[in-house]
Amino acid sequence: MNYINLxxxxxxxxxxxxxxxxxELKGLNLKLNMARGKxxxxxxxxxxxxxxxxxxxxxxxxxDEIDCLNYGILDGLPELKEIFxxxxxxxxxxxxxxxxxxxxxxxxxxxFFMTSGVCGSEPWIxxxxxxxxxxxxxxxxxxxxxxxxxxxxxxxxxxxxxPDIDTIENLVENDASIKGIWCVPKYSNPQGITYSxxxxxxxxxxxxxxxxxxxxxxxxxxxxxxxxxxxxLLNIMTECEKNNSKDLPIIFxxxxxxxxxxxxxxxxxxxxxxxxxxxxxxxxxxxxxxxxNQLRHARYFKNYEGLISHMNKHRAILKPKFDIxxxxxxxxxxxxxxxxxxxxxxxxxxxxxxMNGCAKxxxxxxxxxxxxxxxxxxxxxxxxxxxxxxxxxxxxYPSIEELKTAMSVFCVCxxxxxxxxxLEI
Amino acid sequence: MNYINLxxxxxxxxxxxxxxxxxELKGLNLKLNMARGKxxxxxxxxxxxxxxxxxxxxxxxxxDEIDCLNYGILDGLPELKEIFxxxxxxxxxxxxxxxxxxxxxxxxxxxFFMTSGVCGSEPWIxxxxxxxxxxxxxxxxxxxxxxxxxxxxxxxxxxxxxPDIDTIENLVENDASIKGIWCVPKYSNPQGITYSxxxxxxxxxxxxxxxxxxxxxxxxxxxxxxxxxxxxLLNIMTECEKNNSKDLPIIFxxxxxxxxxxxxxxxxxxxxxxxxxxxxxxxxxxxxxxxxNQLRHARYFKNYEGLISHMNKHRAILKPKFDIxxxxxxxxxxxxxxxxxxxxxxxxxxxxxxMNGCAKxxxxxxxxxxxxxxxxxxxxxxxxxxxxxxxxxxxxYPSIEELKTAMSVFCVCxxxxxxxxxLEI
Numbered sequence: 001m002n003y004i005n006l007x008x009x010x011x012x013x014x015x016x017x018x019x020x021x022x023x024e025l026k027g028l029n030l031k032l033n034m035a036r037g038k039x040x041x042x043x044x045x046x047x048x049x050x051x052x053x054x055x056x057x058x059x060x061x062x063x064d065e066i067d068c069l070n071y072g073i074l075d076g077l078p079e080l081k082e083i084f085x086x087x088x089x090x091x092x093x094x095x096x097x098x099x100x101x102x103x104x105x106x107x108x109x110x111x112f113f114m115t116s117g118v119c120g121s122e123p124w125i126x127x128x129x130x131x132x133x134x135x136x137x138x139x140x141x142x143x144x145x146x147x148x149x150x151x152x153x154x155x156x157x158x159x160x161x162x163p164d165i166d167t168i169e170n171l172v173e174n175d176a177s178i179k180g181i182w183c184v185p186k187y188s189n190p191q192g193i194t195y196s197x198x199x200x201x202x203x204x205x206x207x208x209x210x211x212x213x214x215x216x217x218x219x220x221x222x223x224x225x226x227x228x229x230x231x232x233l234l235n236i237m238t239e240c241e242k243n244n245s246k247d248l249p250i251i252f253x254x255x256x257x258x259x260x261x262x263x264x265x266x267x268x269x270x271x272x273x274x275x276x277x278x279x280x281x282x283x284x285x286x287x288x289x290x291x292x293n294q295l296r297h298a299r300y301f302k303n304y305e306g307l308i309s310h311m312n313k314h315r316a317i318l319k320p321k322f323d324i325x326x327x328x329x330x331x332x333x334x335x336x337x338x339x340x341x342x343x344x345x346x347x348x349x350x351x352x353x354x355m356n357g358c359a360k361x362x363x364x365x366x367x368x369x370x371x372x373x374x375x376x377x378x379x380x381x382x383x384x385x386x387x388x389x390x391x392x393x394x395x396x397y398p399s400i401e402e403l404k405t406a407m408s409v410f411c412v413c414x415x416x417x418x419x420x421x422x423l424e425i
Numbered sequence: 426m427n428y429i430n431l432x433x434x435x436x437x438x439x440x441x442x443x444x445x446x447x448x449e450l451k452g453l454n455l456k457l458n459m460a461r462g463k464x465x466x467x468x469x470x471x472x473x474x475x476x477x478x479x480x481x482x483x484x485x486x487x488x489d490e491i492d493c494l495n496y497g498i499l500d501g502l503p504e505l506k507e508i509f510x511x512x513x514x515x516x517x518x519x520x521x522x523x524x525x526x527x528x529x530x531x532x533x534x535x536x537f538f539m540t541s542g543v544c545g546s547e548p549w550i551x552x553x554x555x556x557x558x559x560x561x562x563x564x565x566x567x568x569x570x571x572x573x574x575x576x577x578x579x580x581x582x583x584x585x586x587x588p589d590i591d592t593i594e595n596l597v598e599n600d601a602s603i604k605g606i607w608c609v610p611k612y613s614n615p616q617g618i619t620y621s622x623x624x625x626x627x628x629x630x631x632x633x634x635x636x637x638x639x640x641x642x643x644x645x646x647x648x649x650x651x652x653x654x655x656x657x658l659l660n661i662m663t664e665c666e667k668n669n670s671k672d673l674p675i676i677f678x679x680x681x682x683x684x685x686x687x688x689x690x691x692x693x694x695x696x697x698x699x700x701x702x703x704x705x706x707x708x709x710x711x712x713x714x715x716x717x718n719q720l721r722h723a724r725y726f727k728n729y730e731g732l733i734s735h736m737n738k739h740r741a742i743l744k745p746k747f748d749i750x751x752x753x754x755x756x757x758x759x760x761x762x763x764x765x766x767x768x769x770x771x772x773x774x775x776x777x778x779x780m781n782g783c784a785k786x787x788x789x790x791x792x793x794x795x796x797x798x799x800x801x802x803x804x805x806x807x808x809x810x811x812x813x814x815x816x817x818x819x820x821x822y823p824s825i826e827e828l829k830t831a832m833s834v835f836c837v838c839x840x841x842x843x844x845x846x847x848l849e850i
């Protein structure tokens with residue numbers, strides 16, 4: 001059935017049918033939260049052995065005789081840097097190992113830049129209104145940081161090869177009030193788009209009008225592949241080295257979606273200049289991060305190969321869930337093109353664009369029958385999706401059965417909202 | 426022997442003797458770092474069982490069915506709040522549980538206030554030059570935070586009952602550019618002074634000229650007693666409640682000197698208003714702190730009594746070390762009053778005032794024979810001790826034997842520096 005071809009009375013009939021189906025959904029007494037990209041219990045349990053690795057009988061000395069049970073070492077354990085260097089795509093000297101949250105490190109870095117400037121620049125907060133570029137749809141917590149610091153967010157359209165790089169070049173190279181850009185370069189949140197080689201290259205060739213411009217390269221899903229042959233993201237640091245622009249990118253990742261969400265380890269990769277500056281800032285803030293947890297992670301993974309083999313176990317759990325989402329959408333809307341959606345090869349989300357003006361209504365309809373989705377608009381700065389069409393689906397947390405139910409609910413709500421919309425015109 | 430009563434030739438003779446002793450010290454090939462208040466291996470090992478408490482077979486649900494292995498809960502586990510409420514001297518609703526570092530939370534709070542203001546005030550960074558009061562000698566890392574944020578530090582003299590409260594009242598109540606004061610109210614760093622009841626009461630009765638003034642109450646040594654009957658610090662929050670000034674204090678503590686330095690848990694206690702504001706700020710910065718480590722700590726201590734009984738084990742290790750420091754100083758300078766020093770009943774330091782103009786020289790002499798002390802001046806803002814007399818001794822880390830050697834070295838260096846000084850006049 002294709003709504004486009006239906007007359008008003010047929011549409012009304014279809015709407016009545018959907019309303020009936022929707023009423024029946026209420027009987028399910030659903031209570032399912034799919035708002036966030038939260039790993040499932042099954043995924044989290046993959047890492048339980050990590051909890052035994054450092055115990056009361058352990059020798060807690062790390063490389064270079066670092067005593068992990070006591071104070072010291074601001075920038076993290078060398079062995080952990082070694083394991084994560086290929087994830088960040090930088091060398092060991094270009095890594096700062098932090099605490100339990102990469103988001104927190106992004107906030108810190110921006111906060112440092114706000115109050116103290118970037119490698120000698122005027123503090124951002126003392127300059128005229130500064131701006132960040134925000135590829136959209138994107139990650140709501142990135143945008144929230146900008147709001148917190150009163151940094152103006154400029155939306156940038158996402159394409160299948162990454163954010164609109166023509167516009168980015170034009171803005172960054174001509175407007176010195178633009179100080180940064182948020183990027184989730186591999187399996188982007190929420191669309192699952194991996195930036196093309198050309199996009200990465202052009203990022204590395206940027207000649208920013210502002211000396212204190214930085215690329216916030218949140219490689220959150222660097223090794224979070226859903227297929228056996230991962231999509232390849234060009235190494236931005238290597239490209240920047242070629243173009244003498246090593247100070248541009250600040251790269252982030254964490255083990256929150258590898259070991260334990262909120263109890264893992266976060267990493268920052270950047271040029272020696274940037275690392276030196278960021279380390280100096282952190283030296284005022286703390287004596288050091290939790291080295292015992294760093295040691296646990298280093299000993300658990302052993303090496304990069306160990307890390308990747310651990311990720312394969314996540315894939316085995318996640319892939320069937322993404323298949324349910326994508327296949328349900330394909331089946332339900334095969335001949336009724338009222339939505340478009342992505343088929344990500346990794347990451348944590350499926351991005352769905354419903355009919356313009358319907359996203360809020362769909363999320364609301366779902367909520368009323370017990371299915372909590374990410375707030376409509378959340379994937380845009382200040383929560384404003386001017387088309388009101390994008391919805392982020394997070395398939396990881398529910399069980400297979402719950403997810404099947406959730407997707408049925410979602411499809412009914414999408415159709416009902418669409419019918420309401422076309423009938424009101 | 427009392428230098429005061431000696432003539433020049435006797436002093437010269439004494440100096441030659443000390444020089445000879447000093448030369449002999451070089452032969453010891455000492456390599457001892459006593460710069461920081463760092464718990465010893467023996468102390469750290471007291472908590473090793475903590476590492477086994479949460480393991481691969483554990484049920485990791487905390488109170489209120491909080492899953493510690495996954496995202497969620499910004500302000501920390503309820504059971505841990507319960508254990509530490511009496512340490513902070515606040516109720517459970519007045520606690521925010523953080524990460525591994527209370528210093529980091531102090532930095533964060535000041536950073537939040539700099540960029541976003543205090544409960545609705547103009548951001549500190551947008552106001553004219555703001556100032557903090559700094560009881561001196563004090564904690565170098567407190568002062569470093571001020572330097573980082575370009576906040577002017579105003580030294581306040583410490584007395585045996587706490588910082589000079591007359592001056593504090595006068596300044597805070599008349600100068601709206603004063604926004605805060607650093608306090609280590611129990612067993613202060615480095616003197617080990619516990620604020621008197623009157624001092625605490627007068628803090629609670631402050632009527633600051635600035636609405637956005639806060640007392641940074643770093644109760645780092647709240648339960649770090651060296652005697653069986655601890656010194657009693659009056660509860661500032663209770664006093665503030667009586668005086669309708671609950672929003673004044675922000676209280677900090679951590680388990681860095683209870684369990685593992687740098688791998689423990691930090692706490693913040695404050696009024697409901699302040700907690701609400703600080704929690705809101707943190708909600709932009711992170712999804713949450715490491716709840717697995719919080720769970721370890723809660724299950725390890727079980728309750729407040731468990732915590733205190735754990736501290737008794739620390740006391741048993743620390744007390745003999747403090748005795749060595751204090752007794753050596755008493756014996757060596759019994760009839761030669763060229764120094765004064767504190768005899769703390771808790772905390773991590775002994776504060777020594779050597780002859781004016783000699784502190785740098787003493788620290789330097791010690792360094793040249795392999796004994797690293799806290800940099801002279803470090804206990805004052807910007808590293809400037811205008812008398813050049815205060816030296817902080819940190820007895821915790823060395824073994825008993827090492828400490829005995831270190832104290833011999835220290836005493837020789839103090840005497841040598843003093844002799845140099847009196848002879849140059």
